[in-house]
Amino acid sequence: MLGAVETRSVSPVFVGRAEELGTLHDALARSREGEPQALLIAGEAGVGKTRLVEEFAAAARRRGAVVALGGCVEIGADGLPFAPFSTALRALRRELPGELAAAAAGQEEELARLLPELGESGTGRHDEDGMARLFELTARLLERIAAGHTVVVALEDLHWADASTRHLLAYLFRTLRTGRLVVLATYRSDDIHRRHPLRPLLAELDRLRTVRRLELARFSREEVCRQVAGILAHEPAPDQIDAIFERSDGNAFFVEELAVAGHEGCRTGLTDSLRDLLLVRVEGMPEPAQQVARIVAEGGSTVEYRLLAAVARLAEDDLIEALRAAVNASILAPAPGGDGYRFRHSLVREAVSDDLLPGERSRLNRRYAEALESDPTLVPADQRAARLASYWYHAHDPAKALPAVLDASVEARHRHAYAEQLRLLERAMELWDTAPDAVRRTLRPVDYAEVYPPCGCDPATPLRHLDLLAEAAVAGRLCGERERALKITKRALRLLDDEDDPLRSAWFWIQRSRLVQGLARGDGWKEIATAQELVRGLPPSEVHAEVLATAAHWSMLHEPGPEALTAAERAVEYARMVGADDIESNARLTLGGLMVDAGQIEAGLTHMYEVRDEVVARSLASIVGRSHVNLPSVLEGVGRSEESVGILREGLRLTGAMGLRDAEAWIWSNLAESLISLGRWDEAVEAAGNAQRRGQTAGPHGSGANSLAFLALARGHVPEAARHLAEGRAAYGPHDPMPQHDLPVSCLTIGVAVAEGRLPDARAELARTLESGFPPGTQRYAWPLLLEAATAEADARALPAARDGRAEALDGIFRTVKRLTTNAPVWLAHERWVRAELQRAEGRSTPDTWSEVVTAFEPLERPYDLARVRYRLAESLLTGGGEDERDRATELLRLAHAVARHLAARPLADSVTALAQRARLPLAPVSEPALAPADPAEALGLTSRERDVLRLVAVGHTNRRIAEELFISPKTASVHVSNILAKLGVSGRGEAAAVAHRLGLFPAESLIPRPAG
Template identity: 35%
Template structure:
């Protein structure tokens, strides 16, 4: 049998928390003398062996003797007692006196242990049974029965004897392949163990134990016993499967690859490993995995295998009537074939239809078909679909089977009808796939068979629209450009204007294409500028107004928007009117006319919904949320964004430009407001969504990952995001800020500065539109510069200190420049910008030493608009400044408020930094002693002569601090430090500071230094 390498060896066990808890509980009972048996069931590849290995390590670590035996798939007769012989093999050469004595006292074990002399009644060469010698046959059977009984008693006896000395764990793997003798011995043991320190764990494939399988009867018997426990290993959940993929991967994987492996494997770890080995999204099933899957089917009858081939072609559940129609098998034969496949757990019945138990098994069977078989079966399915009544998905199925059977004439109109249905159902991704397939076969279908009113230009236009609304903006642009190229000098003017407008819309949603978008909408406007008001002209004007506003041509945008509203109202084009109203609302917002802006945007939302223009409706909601967000009304902005997210999901536009923008903005606002979602609720895009959009969502969740202390994951995500900076500068901004904060918490202050500056330099290429981002990035970089200067000051490294201070001063000037020269949407710096500016000013005040408490107080107040986490960070720094200024009471209040936020959010780096400050300043925090205690302090001997304050002083002396520096860190005088050191040296019998540190290390009173304190 071909063995596939196990990629997962050596990685942590993923999930299986509940199963491992139950298995460890069973062993704990065995340790107490309550023997038991566990039946561990699960599909092939689900991880039974991995779980047993984990349990073996756990039990072996607690002193148990672990014996392991495996059954083999030997079809011709089997090998008697094979797993027991393998498990007991090590006993024959054991050096433990107890084991040696137990084995020697039981010669009947000779049938399992060749080195043990068998007794007279357990000879391996029993007299052959023949019909002509009845007495001899009877005697042979009697001797065989007696010998088997002696063997069974010997096995139980040796296990019980060893268990008196130490717990014993016996693993029997792959019991579904066990021979009759092995099953009988297991039954004997399970029914007789009671008070021994013994645990038996037998694993088997549940899918292989069909109704007539010989193991089935034994399982029915065993589960009735009070000492027997059943544990089932189910496939991994999608979240756990994703974690498993990431644990296996040797390097970063694209979100599409991860999603593909998780989806196709259906949570089976073995399938995950094999698919990951092929590491190609949508690739054919790996040959090794296909062989393993198909091997299961070899035992089935020819009719059963034919039925499986027919079902594999369907690609979905198949009714009995459809199988009878397509397979060509007689009714009785079909019944028996289906019964056999179901009993062998190859097929399952769901909602009256037959489907494969695992999708990869369907892939394997389908991949094994001959080309002619595939075509004939697909043609049979297509013919049946055309004869059946139409329903949901009817045309999509017809198109699929017609394409696979090479019937392009039938497939083309079916694809177009399927695309229309998908659009009605809010599935633009499916509609895009149907239209793309139609484009692929367009020239393969005779022109006389083309559907009426449809041409290639229309298909390209629709493909561009569906690509844009399903999260693939780059493809939307590509199809729109192809459509423009299809235009001819004699093309209809109205149609040409629509085509150029579609290109302008698509370009407007792609970073760096704004100049081309302006040119495209200009071409569209030139075509209809002199025409009478109409639907096309209204839409061109509305789109022109939106694009011109985006490039700062306010007056032109205002005129186009007002004209669009007038034209739309005159022609009843409510969608275009709503679009133009959004632009008018955005212009009002830019002019700080907030009430007017919101009235316009709410009216636009209502009109768009009434006109069934969902993309326009989402744009209105996005602009409305932006308006609230810019003015620091976080709660209202979150509510509006949630309304937009809900509508996007209802209309199938979740990953359209505005659907994505609202999802991303809401996640960032939840971060600021302290309403942090779980990892599973961050809204990772599904398969098929543009990698740039997927990166945008990942970047939006990155600050939460960093702030919760998940540093390894954050570092990995930063690497994955780097290639997507140019496609979406907001991804770069989020990565720069989070990356800088990550480096700061890790104590790599030069990296904190470098990462923020790298992104600032990158964003300058895009002009003034991203200049405001330098305020936040500069504040993060300043934190690194201040910390680097402080660390250099403690070391007495004056050149590095001067360089760090100079860097900080340069960063502050850049922040101030950005605040003055940036382009806020509302014309002046909003609450968020003002808060980050205040934070940068406060941070810079500490470049030379002690920070200004007044500036940090101003930063705390500035973030009071609702940015809960960032305000807590400022409170921590404010407390440091207050302590340095000799105001411990005010500092204690700030410390406690910041700690409450950090603890509630599980913001571990911030929480630990606050606790460190509290310990140094001797500030009591609720629950601090109980939660941190020994874990937070250095390891101590049983009798610890040092007080907490003395240990804190000695810790800093061990780091090379002077008395003055120790005093500054602990907010005590230099004289007090000297007094504490004198007491420490007296207690430890040391004459010098260095000697005191060495003695403290030797006695376990002090942990090895890990670097500068936060």
């Protein structure tokens, strides 16, 4: 034995790493300011990652931080779901029991999936929200704890991490925004080969500016010398340092092994292979200690003492003596925070494991499995199923492995660890044919097939291979492995070709529809239609109800109309008959929205309010989210924006508490839309930004971009509007067109094109949209689009170049107006507005027409729209009106100008100001004298009116057109033109225009007729 040297095999002196340790201390300091820090520590095996983390953790504790360590657990080739997070949360619970309990309050059922000590975890249907909800609640938990304490969460050995752990870590790194929190993770860089599952995560994290990566280099010769001196407790000879440095190449762990082996050189000397070097010290231990080391190597990265005792089958005194020898030789070490043992370095464990014979490895795994079956309390409850499955699988016993693997898959599903569930189910399918028939006949769907509807089968029927395929398909979809899931559904449908089982076939076709949409390979309707044909004429069942509900929901989004309404009604009826409450609630939400679109507004809203109240009372998370997205959206669509905002605010509270991050993002995007309608534009900008930041899917990002594009356009920031429009279009993509996405994008496309002076492009977009048509129920998107196009034509009426194509555009708008629904006040108001713009485009606009439009908008709480139509009414009144009309026009313009100024709607404000100036009307009350803007034409002796006339001359207007623009007679216009020619000393209108351009009297943009907002 090594005597005194053995206790110093880990150098008591911390060597090097000053820069890296400084970075970690800087992160700790920043976190104390409430700015969460994320770090990755990379380095080859043995380079000193763990020692660096230990030194930092000790320093952080001295500074008052709470440190929670967790390590990825490897059993054979398997990782345990969420193992490092469960371990870290246990550590936090030990350190801060009251704070953790308070932070988890109200969400114990969900968080128990990571930390079973919190209580029984919840049950319910598995959907796309489950895992995201668990991740969000975990992030909130850490933020709440870190609000009052500086917390360091360190996760080691990320190269062994299971997929669910990787996904959760990525989520935290992306979303943590507040709290005195440092999250760091270590991994072996030399293990990350091209196909390693950690590689995509590292690439993703590299793109995050909030994540810092530390690469630990090998030691220099000077650092190796200091390390060896610390181990040996004396200054080593230069030739010894040269030899160790050359052999180890600066790897800290190999330096340590070589230093110890050199000290014992009289017995072992230096071997030719570093792998052999790792085994030298193992083989130098007594045989019982070697035996224990081999057992620990095959048991996993950490083995509990009682489990080790059961497998080793040694007398307790002999086992303790063997462990003492292994610990003194620095081969094994007590596991931190637990009653167990692990290899002091994983490289030694891997060397010992690789040295096992195949039969020896199988035998040890069998002994582990038998011990754990005999006494399940030997390991923590949250690890039991996964470890037993791994032991039996590596024992090569299909009869025992198949049920154990299936039990582990159920546990993984229960924890929302869908990636691990998929891997275990694929392992079960691998074992299926080799397991004895007698074993397969004992397996029941009720135990293993939670997501697959029973389709009316007797629960006593044995589990089938199809049941496993169904579970695997859903697990693949929920963990994002859609390609694998699609292949699984293809295999299942091939098997079903030989069976008369339309319900199971229909169920798989519905899964394929969701996968096709998720993979952006189509809209999924072909698959839904196939499922509908399969269930047609069959009695009610859960599958039948789900097919109808899916078809109705698809139609609501893509082709709303009578067929969608009928499908929704049947889905509600069938779901109610078979007691499928969740399907019924979803179908009723769809039905309510379709009823509103069909004109049954109050009846439809009643349906939706009832569902909202029911699912909130039941805390049915996924439908709580949808109800607080769909109901406010429908209210906004019928012009009840204030009511919508109230529900959206409540939805933010509920989805935030439940961790429904994507539903929360949709709520923010809908809130932005309603706030725009209510004229609360600064709040709308913030809401749209939150939608883009919070959303995990493309939908909320695209909707938020559309709102930002509208606001930028209305405020005159055209390049910014074009940029947001491009973002929205890209977010939706071309594979799954929906009116609720496409029509707002088309409306904005027309608006941006007009603002950029591209009227032909605007007309082309209008023609394309009119050709596609407006399905029933899309009037909320159709009316603003038609208004944008009609306004553009009316504003361009005076431009000769715009005449070609105008008739076709106006005709298309007019024909569409006659077909659209107007049975909500907001739709009726828009119909009158569009018709008024069409009349203005034809030169026959009247005050009575615009007065009706203003009257329609006054009760609707839409200040921007009301300001725009008031401006148009004032413009109409000033054309040939008397003094009474001028007084009324003055008041209308003042009201419109006040709103435009408040909203920073510059185009509308400029249009109102220009009209008031041309008509010589004061925008400010008489008691508030307005400051006259400086007139650059004064140096030429031009009056204010002559300046207005010269601007129109420079555009090329005739005297008659100037008279119309300035509300004067043609004769007066002619007199003004004559005076201008005399003052400029020119002989004609063309020369006058040239002088105006040369002297820069008018900005270029002022020479282009501007739309009225």
